[in-house]
Amino acid sequence: MARNSRSGRTASPAEADQRSKIDRLRALRLNDEAARQAAGIWGEMSIGEITHRPTGEVFIYAWKGREAPDLVTLPGKRTTVKRAAEHVQLVEWLLKHEMEGFEITLLAWSLSETEAARQQQARLAEHRAAGVAVVNAVAG
Structure with a gap:
């Protein structure tokens, strides 16, 4: 033993x-x-789906790290230059709805930048095909 x-x-x-x-x-x-x-698909990126429950709108967001972003403090944070436009678009959307009614779901983590972008585009296309109101239009 x-x-x-x-x-x-x-x-x-x-x-x-x-x-x-x-x-x-x-x-x-x-x-x-x-x-x-x-x-080549391992890295520090995560992707998640932020849903505004009252309207059904969805934002597919990619960020560095595994921890889901705190939506309340997100408007005051800076982001990487690569994703600055996406971050600005997200913050505007959050503030438009007065930071209420949002839910975030972690979809994938420990991804490389390339793999995160690929999965983000795939999820965006999937939602658009299903007729879901997608807020962000990220170019691959």
Whole structure:
């Protein structure tokens, strides 16, 4: 039996199974990350869908980091030059609706800039085809 290094006691079979499961999942995650890095789609970008519930309008937004942006503080923040026009458009839309009735859904994270832009365009096209009111018109 395996010994638990913290308490000096022997780990139960259930604890050993749990540890084994965690190790397998970690190995799968690391393999997936390595494959995505090798394919060039790994990075620090995330994309999300911001929906204005009362009107049904949607804004597909890409940002750096995994944490979803705080919509309340977003108007006061600066953004990267690459996405400055998109950021300005989002802030204008948020302020137009007086910052009320918005919901953000995280769609993907840990993407490269290129992959985030590709997925953003795909989601925009999908919504337009379905007749959803899309606020942003980002050029790939």
